[in-house]
Amino acid sequence: MTMKTRSGLPLQRAYGTPGGAGETPGEFPFTRGRLSNPHTQAAWIQRELSGEGDGRRSNEQIRYLLEHGQTGIDVIGDAPTQSLLDPDHPLAREAVGTQGVSLCRKQDFLDLFAGVPFDKVSISNSAPSFVSLSGIVLAARHAGFPLDKLRGSVLLGPLYTEDCSYAWHLPVELRVRLALDCIEYCSRHMPKFHAYVEDTYFFSEAGLSPLEEMALGFVQMRHLTRKLMARGVDIDSFAPRIAMLVNCSMDFFEEIAKIRATRRLFAKMMRDEFGAKNPRSMSVAITSHTSGLSLTAQQPVNNIVRGAIQALSLVLGGVQALEISAFDEAYRTPSKDAHIVGLRTQQIIDLESGVAKVLDPLGGSYFVERLTDEMEAGIRARIDEVEALGDPETLVDTGYFRKIFHHAMEDSHLSVEKGKTSLVGVNVHAMAQEDDTLLRDVASSKIETWHGHTEEIIRFKRERNIARCCAELDNVARAVKGSDNLVVAVIEALDGAATIGEIVTSMRRALGMPGDIFDHPLPQANAGDRHVA
């Protein structure tokens, strides 16, 4: 079917300079778009972040979103899950299920993914990578779905996890090893799964500029790539499955230029520095989540507009999947109403606006091309600057990155406070609190703590097969001390009724660290201790 404008003018899928000079979408260096996949005609994967309560409650959310046209899933763990703590940990109890779904044992994952059509939707996970990967493997096994057909992704950010967002309290060497083990496991068993999503979203929410965001993302990606190659893993066996999850804030054209420059930088890096041969290894999939930091608690309805503008710039930049941070972001994880607004925004952009009909519609714009070139040069220069300082893992330990995030957090706030950055409803066009009522009741409605789930976990720990559980935890400790793939040990431990909190406790002890970093007496016998009973 030929595409036309409303006036009947014909549209091509892509446009270029007369005579074919210049870059073409889908061709090296992929500035103008990824290598096109002939099997998918869909615009982009449309999903909204979900997760609250326990696995059963979050499964209802997933079904609701799929019913309303969502084409992918992205589930976020609650704060205990993100921190690798079980719900019955004294510091975790009040946070169970309030900012995501509680996931600490096999059954939670089975509940979460019950009835989800693995063959139709891709499943992304915004929870610690080795946890999500293990959970999804067990859920697929349980459903009898072949691992080699599973589509989806887990996020990797081993260098920066402790310094911003959710800390794991694991040393950087182990975090890097877990990341590499996830990638190696998937390159062997799950060829359609993105085990390597360079997640620049979470750390750039400290308030990094788009240039700094991508530079640090590339530093991490290059570090992991070198380490994998040093293990003897062929670059073309894992590079095609690398994806990036980028942030998108309010500088409309710079975000578009960032995406275009990132694709070009990635292509050149893979071909020229890492010796990739397969064009798919040079063409990175980019997914995005619009910035939660750019949203405001004041006049929450304004956030709907921000989400739409950001999503539009992402579509113009050409992303493979996108999520809009919901209008109630400043208060909570998305409510049912916020989910629908986000999803409908994406659907309107896709089905009504027509902006996705033509690939890279801004290609050739004097301004956007120049900004793309400058962004590429700027990111490249910053990568070189950081890499010249030495091994990134050492930089983590000396607090180099922590300082960057710390300053970004200060500066992003001060720039609003001092009026350098305009934020409508905050430092310009503010409204008296009593008049600021539109959607506020929806935005500030709360999710109760899921104490019932904690009770269930306590019961589960009491009634499970302790002997098997302890044997699996010993096996995790052995794997940490040895060199076998740790993800395999984690999967089997979860299958053997161990919980994530216990598995991580075992890992810490194997490294000679205290099992519980909070120095709190644990309830009953120490969770994760070999003396679980």
Next chain:
Amino acid sequence: MSREFVAIAIMGIDQHENGAIAIARVLQEAQMKVAYFGKFQTPASVAERAIGEDADVVGISCHSWEYMTLVPALIDELRRRGSDIPVVIGGSVITPQDDEKMRQAGVAAVFATSMDGEKVIESVRELSAQRRRARSLSA
């Protein structure tokens, strides 16, 4: 009078640090002395250190509803240890209804959706002056 000394902390496993770090900087720029205790604090750890270092005001950054139980627990902990250090809280998750509940629980000031630096500075100055006056009277 010596500079006001403010302790800033995040309790529980809330890991949203932007607000805490930003307000620490705002108070420093207003010539106050600020100690950022960091994440993963408990009512006991905050009370112990704030008393030990003789903070004038304790500020808790709240971006997870755990604060609803942890903040009253912190106030209990401080009072139980015989301290009158006032506790203020800030964060976008604090709703007007919860603001009221927190004041009833003894929170001295609440900075919810709008983190207006000037207001925070003014309030912290006032609270620490009050506390110092009360102390000199009882001394």
